[in-house]
Amino acid sequence: MPDRALSPFAMRMSLYVICIGGIILNIAVFCKRKFRTKRQSYTTRVSLQLLCFMAIADTISLASLLLVLCTQYLGIENETTMDMICKIDLFFIHSASAFSIWCWLILSAVRYVALYKPYAHLRLNKEPVLAVIFIAIMSFIFESWILYDATFVPEFRGCGEKFSEEVEKRFQIAEISWSYFLPLIIITVLDIKVLCCHSIWVTDWTLTKSFDYGINSSNNNSSKSIKRKITVDECIGIDSSPKMSLTNANFPSNAIKYSSYDDSSPTATSPPTSANTVCPLSAGSEKEKISSKISVCSFKKSPTMFSFSSFTQGGTAALKSLKNPINRQKSKKRQRQMKILRRCLCITLLDLGMNLPNYLLRLYVNLVPAEQLPDFEDFWFGMIQDISQLLYFAQFSLNAFYLVCIIYDTPKPKRSVYQQNSRPSRYY
Structure with missing residues (x-):
């Protein structure tokens, strides 16, 4: 039986595919965005901006990982240079991961506000973008300890830590808590409330x-x-x-x-x-x-x-002539919105689920005493490590998939003859 589920060569090739494929997808998203931005509604443009910020962070993270993988082919022997590469790469990878997860929280909050506070959602202007900037700053601040702690270990030709084991565990647990589990809990609560919201999708707001x-x-x-x-x-x-x-x-x-x-x-x-x-x-x-x-x-x-308590015959006739097509249109619109909502929730769940094995493994390693940990060369423990790392880095390519399936695949709503002859309204 082999020592590891994946050989070092297979693991390296898998990471190469993830990095190159993710970078290409994210670049394609930026190119496609130029032709789609003007055709989207304001709400969609807000989500698009958030996802593009996430795509930028993911591209930086994948490029950092690709640089680490290519160091053995670059012929870099200077330990100071390798030490700087370890610091910068680990800093960008961890910061981008925390930034992306908190951006998923902003998207969940926007969905929640759109359903429960529709008028407040209409007034949203730069608030989501300002929230993204704040999250980026906080991610850099909270992950800045990596710039001091990360170091290059010549014996293993890899990155290690400077802190003592006890201090390192405290920093790791704090990072895992604020960068993943805290936003995960909030996202779960908000999305459950969104799924449990029935009256907003059933009530016809057009005729009332x-x-x-x-x-x-x-x-x-x-x-x-x-x-x-x-x-x-x-x-x-x-x-x-x-x-x-x-x-x-x-x-x-x-x-x-x-x-x-x-x-x-x-x-x-x-x-x-x-x-x-x-x-x-x-x-x-x-x-x-x-x-x-x-x-x-x-x-x-x-x-x-x-909507009044009673109508005369003339008013009732005028209402009936407009009610049926408008109701059908609103029903189709609600079905389309629910379809998009289900997609959003599934992609969010998939992204958080791909991060979960790596964070759980890190939490387990930092909470359990060293003498009680299994051998890192054990087959099953090594397989869990390899799979968790592959899923962790693969989620950096998920935002491009999200953009293609949620934003760019959204059908453009057709305007009825009645709407074409009507004055535009902010309530639609």
């Missing part, structure tokens, strides 16, 4: 827009006015004689009251020309029950529609 009824007290007329959350020009302007009448049974006698307006009635009274016009009611009409009636006969400027 709320009104905010504010009370504007006045000593002269003591009237109530209606304050909308949207502008008047999103619907048919009042100065264009909209075919809408609005009364509410909960309003007092001195509230705003628009006269009913109907094309079929030759005696119909036109609505007032100003939203602030108040029609005083007589004392006899105060005892009459005011019926809630909304007539919406035309939607020309905006796809925004309002």
